[in-house]
Amino acid sequence: MSYRFFLEAKPSAELITLEGDQAHHAVQVMRFKIGDAIVLFDGSGVEYHAVIDQIAKKRLELRILDTVSLERSLDTKMTLAVAMPKGDRQKFLIEKLVELGVECLVPLKTTRSVANVNEKVLQRLKKQVVEACKQCGRNRLMEITEEKSLSQFSEDLGSGCQKFVADPYRGMPVSQWLNRSCSSTESRQIAVAIGPEGGFDELENELAHALGIQPLHLGPAILRVETAALAVAAIFGIGNEIE
Amino acid sequence: MSYRFFLEAKPSAELITLEGDQAHHAVQVMRFKIGDAIVLFDGSGVEYHAVIDQIAKKRLELRILDTVSLERSLDTKMTLAVAMPKGDRQKFLIEKLVELGVECLVPLKTTRSVANVNEKVLQRLKKQVVEACKQCGRNRLMEITEEKSLSQFSEDLGSGCQKFVADPYRGMPVSQWLNRSCSSTESRQIAVAIGPEGGFDELENELAHALGIQPLHLGPAILRVETAALAVAAIFGIGNEIE
Structure with missing residues (x-):
């Protein structure tokens, strides 16, 4: 390149x-x-x-x-809301989500969030997006919104968008969702919320349920925040391209 | 946990x-x-x-x-042969491949490889495997072999194992492979070789072809080595669980 x-x-x-x-x-x-x-x-x-x-x-x-x-974008439009990790894990997350074709990243405010994404941090993250785009050939920048709560995130999504929340203990396996979508004409817009280390608290889980956000199971291991995010991006993005 | x-x-x-x-x-x-x-x-x-x-x-x-x-292992047994990156990217790669359920990592010797995995490095990588297992709940360690060439890697695989090589420019899209495997009784053992930055050279590509290793396409962006590896692990692992 x-x-x-x-x-x-x-x-x-x-x-x-x-x-x-x-x-x-x-x-x-x-x-x-x-x-x-x-x-x-x-x-x-x-x-x-x-x-x-x-x-x-x-x-x-x-x-x-x-x-x-030439966009080098994927068939599935992905929005990820992530309770951001700190330091190197944050930097790595941004780079990988750009490479893996995520369209929009929403820093997620949760009870157990460890990183605060203020205006200064946001500017730094946006520079990292540009650097990753230079490297991987992507010609449309990944958008990063301001911090949102779970309900703000859900409200701001379009009506055609399928909403999920990564859940270590329950929910439909991501493979099952993929198999269903293989042969269907379902929407190619997905949004996935990924909670902080230690998970969402009980109230947040109840809220997600009330908002119609479906729990999504990502295998038997307990994934770190950035691992869950990049696994979701890889599976729904590259793993779900129309042939 | x-x-x-x-x-x-x-x-x-x-x-x-x-x-x-x-x-x-x-x-x-x-x-x-x-x-x-x-x-x-x-x-x-x-x-x-x-x-x-x-x-x-x-x-x-x-x-x-x-x-x-309680293994917390996945249905698909994954061996990844990776032309190892250096420094933080190497450390991150090990952690993520453990979390994503890769069974065996083969450090791959290629013409353009940048990192040499000698005995000392191997011991450090194995410690990182243990740390990642502590964190994610995995009870069987990810194996890391000594460095191998592409042909050694291929020879050492069992006969029931499907062999792929990640290719930025050609090959079957990974999504197509998943769709085929959804409904088939094909082997749940896969092995994927991932080349260095700058890719395999022409001779290595010819060798892969001669060894019957199928090119696998990972979307439109040019992925870094560690991104290609973790995307493959997420898609074939968590993204391919039997329901």
């Missing part, structure tokens, strides 16, 4: 100038030369195939040769 | 003594008391339910009350 640059906005002309960290990295670290091909993306689902026209110390001038509509 | 201790060997009596790091952690950090219940496992697929009988500063005496055969 070609080297990929992220543009904050749609390019307005065929000739564009890149400055700042990305340009510096391209010139000083990657040692690109005039005439080298690179790919630009702006997160909207298209990529721009460009060549380098001019190079200065911290600036690149590029000529866009072609615009290609 | 109760606090879990790992035993290096099968307990030979009803009363056993724990010393060393685990006992120290239990007494000084977890502050267990006489009469507290804990779970012991020795990696063989059973767990022992015990209570604390005596506590010293760095020693615990435990009485085993019950022995339960």
Whole structure:
């Protein structure tokens, strides 16, 4: 895959100038030369195939040769609401959910949540989304919303969306759901809530039930938060592509 | 889930003594008391339910009350051969493959491999397996073999095992394989080889083909090594349980 640059906005002309960290990295670290091909993306689902026209110390001038509509997205539109872990586990989670094609991540407020996703954290997570998209070729950014409660999360979903909550002790096995969906014309929009370490409390479980969110069972082991999230993403995403 | 201790060997009596790091952690950090219940496992697929009988500063005496055969393993027996990543990504990979129920991990020697798994590294990885098993409740350890080449890996598999190689550009989509296996009585033993960053080289791809290893496609994005491995584990494992 070609080297990929992220543009904050749609390019307005065929000739564009890149400055700042990305340009510096391209010139000083990657040692690109005039005439080298690179790919630009702006997160909207298209990529721009460009060549380098001019190079200065911290600036690149590029000529866009072609615009290609190419999302690299999956057939199932996935929203995951996750009681976010901290530190490296949080960073890893973001990277993996981007790679695995999750459309929208909702940081979930729960009684036992350990990480608070304020505006500053949100900005950091969004930068990590861009980095992961550069790496994996995804051309539409994963959205990250502000923190939501379980009921806010549920209310904000469209009516065609199937709602699940990961449950270590009960619920329909995820394999059963997949087998049903193989041969059906059911909605390809799913949303899954994943609770914190120690699980949702009793009241939250009752609320999920009242909101019509179905419990989903993810096998016999007790999965960490980020493991449950990425397993759900892999199974409903790559594991559920229309052939 | 109760606090879990790992035993290096099968307990030979009803009363056993724990010393060393685990006992120290239990007494000084977890502050267990006489009469507290804990779970012991020795990696063989059973767990022992015990209570604390005596506590010293760095020693615990435990009485085993019950022995339960409980593997928390999956219906599909998975062997993954992975061109190992380095550093945190390697550590994360081990933890996730244990949680996701992989039975055996083969560090894969390839032309573009970046990490060398020598005896010292292998011992470190095996400790990480134990830690992950403590956390997720798994009672049979994930095996890690010595490094193997693609052909050694293939030769050492049983004849009933289906062999795949993850391929970013071609092959049968993993979803198609799952749909076929839903309704079939095909083998529940699979083995998947996952190449390094930059992929297998041309010769390795030809070798895989000659060895009868089928290419398997994991969606439109270019996945990192550890992402491909954990996606395969989630889809073939939890995503493929017999209902």
